[in-house]
Amino acid sequence: MAKVTMTVNGRAMSAEAEGRTLLSDFLRQGLGLTGTHVGCDTSQCGACTVHVDGLAVKSCSVLAMDVAGANVTTIEGMANADGSLSTLQQAFQDHHGLQCGFCTPGMVMSAAALLADTPKPTEAEVRHHLEGNICRCTGYHNIVKAVLAASGQDVGKVGIAAE
Amino acid sequence: MPKDGGIGASTKRREDVRFLTGNGRYTDDINLRGQLHAHFLRSEVAHGRIRGLDTAAAAAMPGVVRIFTGADFAAIGGLPCGWQVTDRFGQPMQEPKHPVLADGKVRHVGDPIAVVVAETLEQARDAAEAIVVDIEELPAVIDMKAALAPDAPKVHEDLTSNLCYDWGFVEENREAVAEAFRKADHVVSLDLVNNRLVANPMEPRVAVGDYDPWNDMSTLYTTSQNPHVIRLLMGAFVLGIPEHRLRVVAPDVGGGFGSKIFHYAEEAFCTFAARALKRPVKWTSTRSEAFITDAHGRDHVTRIELALDKDHNFTALRTETLANMGAYLSTFSSSVPTWLHGTLMAGNYSTPLIYVNVKAVFTNTVPVDAYRGAGRPEATFQLERLIDKAARQLGVDPIELRRKNFIQPDQFPYQTPVAVVYDTGNYQATMDKLLQVADYSGLEARVAEAKKRGKLRGFGIIHYIEACGIAPSNLVGQLGARAGLYESATVRVNATGSISVFTGSHSHGQGHETTFAQVVAEMIGIDAGQVEIVHGDTQNTPMGMGTYGSRSLAVGGSALVKATNKIINKAKKIAAHLLEASEDDIELKDGKFSVAGTDKSVDWAGVTLAAYVPHNYPLESMEPGLEETAFYDPSNFTYPSGAYGCEVEVDPDTGKVEVVSFAAADDFGNIVNPMIVEGQVHGGLAQGIGQALLENCVYDENGQLLSGSFMDYAMPRADDVPFYRVDHSCNTPCTHNPLGVKGCGEAGAIGSPPAVVNAVIDALHRGGYTHVSHIDMPVSPARVWAAMHTK
Numbered sequence: 021m022a023k024v025t026m027t028v029n030g031r032a033m034s035a036e037a038e039g040r041t042l043l044s045d046f047l048r049q050g051l052g053l054t055g056t057h058v059g060c061d062t063s064q065c066g067a068c069t070v071h072v073d074g075l076a077v078k079s080c081s082v083l084a085m086d087v088a089g090a091n092v093t094t095i096e097g098m099a100n101a102d103g104s105l106s107t108l109q110q111a112f113q114d115h116h117g118l119q120c121g122f123c124t125p126g127m128v129m130s131a132a133a134l135l136a137d138t139p140k141p142t143e144a145e146v147r148h149h150l151e152g153n154i155c156r157c158t159g160y161h162n163i164v165k166a167v168l169a170a171s172g173q174d175v176g177k178v179g180i181a182a183e
Numbered sequence: 184m185p186k187d188g189g190i191g192a193s194t195k196r197r198e199d200v201r202f203l204t205g206n207g208r209y210t211d212d213i214n215l216r217g218q219l220h221a222h223f224l225r226s227e228v229a230h231g232r233i234r235g236l237d238t239a240a241a242a243a244m245p246g247v248v249r250i251f252t253g254a255d256f257a258a259i260g261g262l263p264c265g266w267q268v269t270d271r272f273g274q275p276m277q278e279p280k281h282p283v284l285a286d287g288k289v290r291h292v293g294d295p296i297a298v299v300v301a302e303t304l305e306q307a308r309d310a311a312e313a314i315v316v317d318i319e320e321l322p323a324v325i326d327m328k329a330a331l332a333p334d335a336p337k338v339h340e341d342l343t344s345n346l347c348y349d350w351g352f353v354e355e356n357r358e359a360v361a362e363a364f365r366k367a368d369h370v371v372s373l374d375l376v377n378n379r380l381v382a383n384p385m386e387p388r389v390a391v392g393d394y395d396p397w398n399d400m401s402t403l404y405t406t407s408q409n410p411h412v413i414r415l416l417m418g419a420f421v422l423g424i425p426e427h428r429l430r431v432v433a434p435d436v437g438g439g440f441g442s443k444i445f446h447y448a449e450e451a452f453c454t455f456a457a458r459a460l461k462r463p464v465k466w467t468s469t470r471s472e473a474f475i476t477d478a479h480g481r482d483h484v485t486r487i488e489l490a491l492d493k494d495h496n497f498t499a500l501r502t503e504t505l506a507n508m509g510a511y512l513s514t515f516s517s518s519v520p521t522w523l524h525g526t527l528m529a530g531n532y533s534t535p536l537i538y539v540n541v542k543a544v545f546t547n548t549v550p551v552d553a554y555r556g557a558g559r560p561e562a563t564f565q566l567e568r569l570i571d572k573a574a575r576q577l578g579v580d581p582i583e584l585r586r587k588n589f590i591q592p593d594q595f596p597y598q599t600p601v602a603v604v605y606d607t608g609n610y611q612a613t614m615d616k617l618l619q620v621a622d623y624s625g626l627e628a629r630v631a632e633a634k635k636r637g638k639l640r641g642f643g644i645i646h647y648i649e650a651c652g653i654a655p656s657n658l659v660g661q662l663g664a665r666a667g668l669y670e671s672a673t674v675r676v677n678a679t680g681s682i683s684v685f686t687g688s689h690s691h692g693q694g695h696e697t698t699f700a701q702v703v704a705e706m707i708g709i710d711a712g713q714v715e716i717v718h719g720d721t722q723n724t725p726m727g728m729g730t731y732g733s734r735s736l737a738v739g740g741s742a743l744v745k746a747t748n749k750i751i752n753k754a755k756k757i758a759a760h761l762l763e764a765s766e767d768d769i770e771l772k773d774g775k776f777s778v779a780g781t782d783k784s785v786d787w788a789g790v791t792l793a794a795y796v797p798h799n800y801p802l803e804s805m806e807p808g809l810e811e812t813a814f815y816d817p818s819n820f821t822y823p824s825g826a827y828g829c830e831v832e833v834d835p836d837t838g839k840v841e842v843v844s845f846a847a848a849d850d851f852g853n854i855v856n857p858m859i860v861e862g863q864v865h866g867g868l869a870q871g872i873g874q875a876l877l878e879n880c881v882y883d884e885n886g887q888l889l890s891g892s893f894m895d896y897a898m899p900r901a902d903d904v905p906f907y908r909v910d911h912s913c914n915t916p917c918t919h920n921p922l923g924v925k926g927c928g929e930a931g932a933i934g935s936p937p938a939v940v941n942a943v944i945d946a947l948h949r950g951g952y953t954h955v956s957h958i959d960m961p962v963s964p965a966r967v968w969a970a971m972h973t974k
């Protein structure tokens with residue numbers, strides 16, 4: 021066991037970790053930041069996605085010790101400074117982009133990374149980007165819609181029958 | 184326009200804020216002081232006898248507190264099955280014991296053998312590797328037909344065979360159906376498989392057991408759809424703890440889809456171990472563990488036959504199904520292929536004679552139980568594939584064949600030949616709507632355009648029915664259910680007018696905290712923000728049977744309406760006293776009680792304050808306070824229905840199928856929150872498209888699970904599905920519950936698999952591959968390509 025320190029959501033935070041401790045477990049058990057979820061053990065589901073030095077990573081595939089000193093952002097750090105929902109978070113609520121909420125932190129973190137790189141993605145780009153995040157509830161319809169809406173695009177006609 | 188926050192409004196979900204900010208509280212987020220961690224050592228073979236189990240070395244390892252084995256549970260009951268099915272000879276089903284930990288034999292890969300409880304999870308895992316298990320491997324039975332062979336190895340030696348039951352329904356019709364087939368002008372038959380699935384809610388299961396010697400109270404935190412059911416089953420049948428000494432809490436739960444209805448060994452274990460060790464004990468499933476312990480779904484093998492007269496009227500239907508039970512009977516397993524399946528075989532059609540035969544089979548696989556739809560998707564898949572095949576065989580339009588045989592709008596209420604009575608529906612209307620939503624008139628142009636790109640485009644159509652709002656208790660009791668299926672609600676009005684609702688329903692994604700509040704707010708005429716919905720804790724909610732089968736609004740919402748009406752009735756009496764008027768003259772509108780025809784009124788908060796500060800109150804005739812509980816037991820199921828249309832493109836070079844559009848026209852009766860209803864349909868459609876194209880739970884002949892992770896089990900992802908076009912404007916409200924609601928949770932998963940497969944067959948026929956009459960799910964590129972090129 022060794023003390024590991026990193027900057028999480030803008031604050032320096034430390035906890036004990038073993039060499040085998042995954043970043044996801046470090047965040048959840050070590051730091052008590054339970055917003056990051058673990059939905060699988062093969063790095064497929066993406067529920068544990070966080071940002072490490074600005075890049076979206078699956079925190080179950082990173083050792084905590086390997087990212088000591090890094091700048092980590094989790095879902096707990098995504099709201100606006102006044103506590104209100106960010107544009108992306110608000111779009112998820114407005115467009116019903118979540119049901120049980122378990123995949124949601126990973127979806128938001130992954131989508132935020134997409135929008136940082138591609139401010140106006142196409143539907144196909146959103147779907148392709150979210151391919152590493154599994155949702156079992158929403159059928160993805162409203163997640164894709166929320167991400168498009170968060171990018172400022174008109175989603176009023178999505179899902180409406182052809183004339 | 185519905186009032187914002189009232190019935191019919193797409194009110195945004197209040198749950199979302201906590202989920203979007205990382206403030207949800209799921210079971211794995213709960214860590215108790217002094218908590219120990221449990222790691223289960225599980226069988227690596229499908230069938231074997233435990234000759235020896237040496238835990239000495241493991242017990243001496245760092246941090247290990249205790250190792251439990253089957254011997255610790257010798258005096259403890261097995262996990263109970265909640266439904267006793269009677270076979271067609273009048274005999275009860277064969278019901279093996281389902282021990283918490285293996286009692287000398289293991290019967291599937293994943294069957295728990297021992298549990299290490301240690302200070303940390305890592306220590307528990309490390310120690311489990313030091314346990315020496317000596318297992319004599321026995322021949323495993325995996326295939327259902329092989330399991331029924333006379334000389335097949337038996338999964339349970341104390342049973343006479345691997346046949347759980349041989350069920351016939353309606354048994355009295357068996358000969359009449361056979362006679363109808365002999366007289367038929369046309370007979371169409373189809374052999375098909377309803378592929379085995381894994382529910383895979385994104386949150387794996389978790390159990391945290393706690394024991395408080397201060398009041399001799401056991402508490403279980405668990406990922407459950409129905410905490411009261413778990414308390415009853417575990418307390419009364421497994422551990423022998425009376426309800427008042429046992430609390431079950433299901434906090435935020437990350438999806439269920441059926442797989443979190445059932446009482447699992449890990450729940451009983453953690454509760455038992457916490458009591459034994461006087462410390463909290465936590466178990467969190469890995470995804471790999473989930474694949475070999477969560478109950479699986481579907482896994483039916485069926486032959487279905489349809490008899491038609493010369494005018495193409497359906498005259499009889501007959502099915503023979505083998506249904507996999509797995510190694511043990513999970514909580515509702517026995518009811519799924521029988522009462523939740525056979526009773527829906529009429530579909531939307533007026534077929535006069537139906538006979539359903541189901542043989543349920545034990546195999547050395549994970550137990551199989553309800554998964555989104557539970558029996559109804561299996562019924563719909565058979566029927567809607569068969570009707571499509573019949574239309575092709577007879578050379579008639581599949582839409583017209585369906586329309587001709589629909590139960591017509593003027594025939595409701597309609598008594599089917601398979602026991603149930605449909606109260607309302609209008610299948611012609613939903614079919615019309617679907618054709619519009621799907622832009623059916625433009626289909627030929629799209630097919631031609633796709634052809635230019637080298638793609639085979641096709642359209643598949645289905646019409647489904649399901650039975651929701653389970654269930655009338657006296658009816659299901661006659662059919663073998665060992666539980667009542669009512670629901671409950673307590674409405675507690677607080678002194679200043681806010682309301683706390685305690686419901687026996689449970690929300691694990693459905694948004695009850697929002698929709699239930701909409702119902703109460705609408706009825707009283709107050710802001711929905713004044714209403715809080717509490718669920719998930721047996722300590723403060725009335726006894727309820729939980730959430731599955733779209734019963735929450737139809738049954739739980741009805742209890743809520745009843746309790747709220749009691750509140751309104753009492754509040755009117757209080758208002759009458761305050762206004763010195765007759766109770767009959769009191770009107771409630773927009774949260775204000777008025778005396779009819781006058782300007783005298785008192786607002787909601789004035790009445791609630793009087794109830795709790797009864798200074799001016801008729802204490803001689805009425806109790807103070809404003810709190811009411813109601814139980815609601817439905818008089819019938821509800822019958823949502825709808826038409827679905829799927830359009831696919833098949834790549835003839837590879838056999839790959841792409842769902843290019845999907846349209847749905849559902850009749851859910853009245854709707855409280857359209858946004859949430861549409862979300863439920865979207866999710867169901869993706870699960871059904873997943874079943875049709877991607878998902879498959881596969882065992883090898885030795886009982887090893889080949890699809891044991893998300894790397895091998897293909898979950899639908901964002902780029903596997905299109906935007907869906909959903910419509911719910913064709914409403915025939917339910918006639919027997921106060922909200923007129925039918926339920927929408929399973930519809931998408933029920934209707935979409937046959938729609939996808941019908942579309943693939945249509946695409947192949949349009950492309951000239953007219954010899955292909957069926958492809959089993961998942962309709963993978965390999966299967967499509969093989970079907971195209973195998974005559």
